[in-house]
Amino acid sequence: SSELTQDPAVSVALGQTVRITCQGDSLRNYYASWYQQRPGQAPVLVIYDKTTRPSGIPDRFSGSSSGHTASLTITGAQAEDEADYYCNSRDITGNQPVFGGGTKLTVL
């Protein structure tokens, strides 16, 4: 099991807002990054340093963090946002990167 815990599945109605969370003690000390992985494709970085979007990532994606929980929010979810989402930070020892177990987002 991962040191970063995510809900296995979340659903959202088209155009609505959804929050995907990631919990772990290491998040008190280290920023979270988030990746989107569509079926059959490599992961794509969508948020890093807790809140920063790489160029080319739509502004409907945003990140936040509080205590031991990091969150990825999609405001106005689109059909193309249906994918697996992984959080990424450091393990509790701080020695290496670790990924959350992933959340499968379904857009209804």
Next chain:
Amino acid sequence: EVQLVQSGAEVKEPGESLKISCEGSGYNFNIYWIAWVRQMPGKGLEWMGIIYPGDSDTRYSPSFQGRVTISADKSTSTAYLQWSSLQASDTAMYYCARPLWENYADYPFDHWGQGTLVTVSS
């Protein structure tokens, strides 16, 4: 344009050896670490280890230490992941990934290879 291009899918039998590759282009390969990430069928992402091509400094996840070898060839801008004796449990997609910042051996990873599917079956 930064690109990481990985070698093609492999089908191997248990006990065989294997070396897969990841060729970087569009940037100074020597000053960016390259990580390897495993994704078993239907499962999540696992960080395996990372190498600095400039001096071959390599770090492994304890979960993969001793089970795989990560290397790099500066002259061809290529990183490698190899096994000396494959097991069925090594069946997975393997990705190489580059950290966002140069000389930075850590997440986040902003460029990824397309993945290499390794199937180990008798």
